[in-house]
Amino acid sequence: MNGSLKIGHLFGIPIYLHWTFLLVIPLFAWIIGSQILLTTELIAGLFGTEITMTLFVSGAAPYILGTAIALGLFAGVLVHELAHSLVARSKGIKINSITLLIFGGVASMEEGLPDPKIELPMALAGPLTSGAIGLVCWAVTYAAAALVVGGQVTPATGGVLIFFFGYLALLNIILFLFNLLPAFPMDGGRVLRAWLAKKMPLHQATRIAADVGRGFAVFFGIFGFLVFNPILIIIAFFIYIGANQEATMVRYNFLLQDVTVGDVMTSPVQTVPPELPVSEVMRMMYETKHLGFPVVDRGVLVGMVTLGDVHAAPELDREAMQVRDLMSKDVLTLSPSAPLAEAMQIMSRTGIGRIPVKQGGDLVGIVTRTDIMTTLEIKEA
Secondary structure, three states, rough: OEEEEEEEEOOEEEEEEEEHHHHHHEEEEEEEHOOOOHHHHHHHHHOOOOOOOOOOOOOOOOHHHHHHHHHHHHHHHHHHHHHHHHHHHHOOOOOEEEEEEEEEEEEEEEEEOOHHHHHHHHHHHHHHHHHHHHHHHHHHHHHHHHHHHHOOOOHHHHHHHHHHHHHHHHHHHHHHHOOOOOOOOHHHHHHHHHOOOOHHHHHHHHHHHHHHHHHHHHHHHHHHHHOHHHHHHHHHHHHHHHHHHHHHHHHHHHHOOOOOOOHEEEEEOOOOOOOOHHHHHHHHHHOOOOOOOEEEOEEEEEEEEEEEHHOOHEEEHHHHHHHHHHHHHHOEEEEOOOOOOHHHHHHHHHHOOEEEEEEEOOEEEEEEHHHHHHHHHHOOO
8 A cells, every 4th residue: 555664564464554544643642641531530430440540640641651552552453454364364365465544454355256255254353353352451451450459559550550451441342333333344334245245246235335334424524523523534534435446346346257358458469679769669659549568579578668657767868768778577467368357456456557468478468447447338338
């Protein structure tokens, strides 16, 4: 995902932090730290115990505690996403990465049309994990209170433990309940789609679940505006956009499920040699209206040159450059028998607009974004 920083691997899955995550940690730390006394009363009433917070009521201490709780919450979000990913991987779905964002986490998975039998346990795994974390923190909170009563720890130290784990217990229980709301593409929305898919085709179930998700997004957005809650407005925005994107992708996958790359590719394909001047490539693009060409040297595909590659080169240098100087050498290819939906997913994920098609080592065609969109228009007619 663009704007993300890789921080490591867990269970072989790359973990990324999105730049928005770096904004929400200070925000959460400030919110928690500035409401220490109010939240202390809430947690004390919830757990039926006294909380002594003399160590964290002045100076920078409340915000240090707020930062620790915010990091604890997002550690729980990471475990939540890992639960999704590990269940999906056990069902044979490849997990590309997990990214932590301002509103939670996203697991990037390689899949075509979702299988409801797989999606149901996968969707439930995350909320149930959050619920389990909440219950564990709830138990630790009572244990800390018991230690204070028994004199094993001081009231000041016990107060910090009760506040920390009580706050995390409350947040994770809320996360558990919130994620079960049928607001597609949240977990509850995916559960709704899996249930609907038992009664109707998947694309219809997705459309209904997406409509419900958009309804929740509008409600969250209006409510967030009325109570001046920017986080709820941001969540509403992401739910609305996510519901639209996933519903569109499923519809496209459904329309293309019986179409292969070979059915729509352009063949024979026009190629260019690596020693061709860049100025000549630009002339070819203008005449043919093609924005990219495979680069072939002695019958072997060695690269791709696109209008984007040309624009990336300084204008003053182009006259002296050849195709080999600016072509992309790492070229993704597909076979004619590959599903066209796979080509669409690759283009969406990488941002490229055309993919060469090879069979037995030979270049036999090229498939472009325009080919896919034209096919979708015909299928939808």
